[in-house]
Amino acid sequence: MDYRKKLIVAPGSKVKLKNLDPGWHGEHGSEKEAAEDIAKHLASIADHQRLLYGEKRHALLIVLQGIDAAGKDGVCWHVIKGMNPQGVNVSGFKQPTPQELAHDFLWRVHPHTPGLGQVAVFNRSHYEDVLVVRVHKLAPKSVWSSRYDRINEFEKLLHESGVTIIKFFLMITPEEQLKRFGERLDDPMRQWKISNSDYTERALWDDYIGAYEAMLENCSTKHAPWYILPSNHKWFRNLAASQIIAETLKDLHMKLPEPTVDIAAIRAEYHSAQAAPGKPEAAKSPKSGKSDKAGKKAKATK
Incomplete structure (x- = not known):
C-alpha cells in the first residue's frame, strides 16, 4: 500500500480528525507482519541518505508534530536511527527563551534548517507558534492566524533552496495517551520524560485538536505536504513514516558524484x-x- 497517497493531506482540503482512526494499521495485521517491510524501508533510507550526503544537491527536512506521547521521539529512535549521524541533525523546539521571544517566531528555527547534503529533523517545530500560542492564548488571533502564510512562505523558500520537506502529524487517542503516561510512570528509563504539564495539557485536548486541524488545512502544500500518521500502533507509525521517507528520497533520483582523481x-x-x-x-x-x-x-x- 502506498502510504504517501493514503495518508497525505491534500492541499486545500478540510480535515476532521474525529473521522480518522488512530488505530488504523493498513494492510499489515501485526508488527511481526510489518517487520520485513520496515527493515526494507530503513535500508533504502540509509542508502539514499548516502547519496544525498555525497551528491550535495538536495537536503531533507522532517517535521514531527503531535500531542504529548504521540511518538515523536519514537520516530527519531526507530526510523532516523539508520542514517549516518554525520549528515543528520535533530532539533527540538519547546518553550522559547527570552532571546528567541525578542525576535520573529521563525528566527529560532531557521539556523537549524538543513544545508545541501544534510538531513534535519524537527521534534516539534515552528508549528508550535500556531498550536501552543493559539491554545494558551499567548497572542491574539490576528497574530497567530497570520503565521500560516508566513510558514508557507518560509517553507517555499526552503523548497526553492533545494530542501525537500516531509511533515508528519502523529495521531493517537486520549486513551492511548493515558496508557503511555502510565507506562512512563512504571519505567525508570522513561520517567525523565514526565512533566507537570502532562495533565494540564491533556485537559485541553479538544482545543489542540482544533489547532491541529487548522494547521493541517492551512499548511499542507505541494512543496511541503502534511501526512497524518495513525500512531496508536507504534509499529505502524514506524512502517508508514519509513515508507514515506524512503519513497520521497528515491524520487529525488540522486547519484554519487564522479571521482575527482584519476x-x-x-x-x-x-x-x-x-x-x-x-x-x-x-x-x-x-x-x-x-x-x-x-x-x-x-x-x-x-
Whole structure:
C-alpha cells in the first residue's frame, strides 16, 4: 500500500480528525507482519541518505508534530536511527527563551534548517507558534492566524533552496495517551520524560485538536505536504513514516558524484604499494613525477 497517497493531506482540503482512526494499521495485521517491510524501508533510507550526503544537491527536512506521547521521539529512535549521524541533525523546539521571544517566531528555527547534503529533523517545530500560542492564548488571533502564510512562505523558500520537506502529524487517542503516561510512570528509563504539564495539557485536548486541524488545512502544500500518521500502533507509525521517507528520497533520483582523481593512476599506486608491503613510498607530484620528499630536499639546498 502506498502510504504517501493514503495518508497525505491534500492541499486545500478540510480535515476532521474525529473521522480518522488512530488505530488504523493498513494492510499489515501485526508488527511481526510489518517487520520485513520496515527493515526494507530503513535500508533504502540509509542508502539514499548516502547519496544525498555525497551528491550535495538536495537536503531533507522532517517535521514531527503531535500531542504529548504521540511518538515523536519514537520516530527519531526507530526510523532516523539508520542514517549516518554525520549528515543528520535533530532539533527540538519547546518553550522559547527570552532571546528567541525578542525576535520573529521563525528566527529560532531557521539556523537549524538543513544545508545541501544534510538531513534535519524537527521534534516539534515552528508549528508550535500556531498550536501552543493559539491554545494558551499567548497572542491574539490576528497574530497567530497570520503565521500560516508566513510558514508557507518560509517553507517555499526552503523548497526553492533545494530542501525537500516531509511533515508528519502523529495521531493517537486520549486513551492511548493515558496508557503511555502510565507506562512512563512504571519505567525508570522513561520517567525523565514526565512533566507537570502532562495533565494540564491533556485537559485541553479538544482545543489542540482544533489547532491541529487548522494547521493541517492551512499548511499542507505541494512543496511541503502534511501526512497524518495513525500512531496508536507504534509499529505502524514506524512502517508508514519509513515508507514515506524512503519513497520521497528515491524520487529525488540522486547519484554519487564522479571521482575527482584519476582512479587508474591511484589503482597503480595501490598495486605498487601491495608489491612492497610495509614500505610506504614517497608521494609523487602529479605533474613532475618527483616525490614530495625529493622536491623538499631540492628546495632546501637552494
